[in-house]
Amino acid sequence: MAFWSLIHVPRGLHAGALLRIHAWLRPGGVLVGTLGSGDNPDERSDDFFGAPMYWSHHDAATNRGLLRDAGFRILQADEIEDEGETPLWVLAEA
Numbered sequence: 001m002a003f004w005s006l007i008h009v010p011r012g013l014h015a016g017a018l019l020r021i022h023a024w025l026r027p028g029g030v031l032v033g034t035l036g037s038g039d040n041p042d043e044r045s046d047d048f049f050g051a052p053m054y055w056s057h058h059d060a061a062t063n064r065g066l067l068r069d070a071g072f073r074i075l076q077a078d079e080i081e082d083e084g085e086t087p088l089w090v091l092a093e094a
Helices: 011-024 060-069
Strands: 030-035 040-048 051-057 073-079 088-093
Touching: 011 030, 011 051, 011 060, 030 060, 060 073, 060 088
Parallel strands: none
Antiparallel strands: 030 088, 040 051, 073 088
């Protein structure tokens, strides 16, 4: 499971991270998590609930492509609003 985590890593590293995650999983293992759904190359806040924060992610179509390129079979990948955010909720099989 990777909820609200990859979006805090520079998006240039996402393809490699998904390749590594795929390699960690046994065949048929699943990735459940959230990815970005909008184009956000670099966003920073000095005070996000009292701490500095960083966001970086691709749009939903690019993220679906990155998952496929990493070897995942997408079982479900939907943009669903959650408390004002609309991440790409993903269920993908290795």
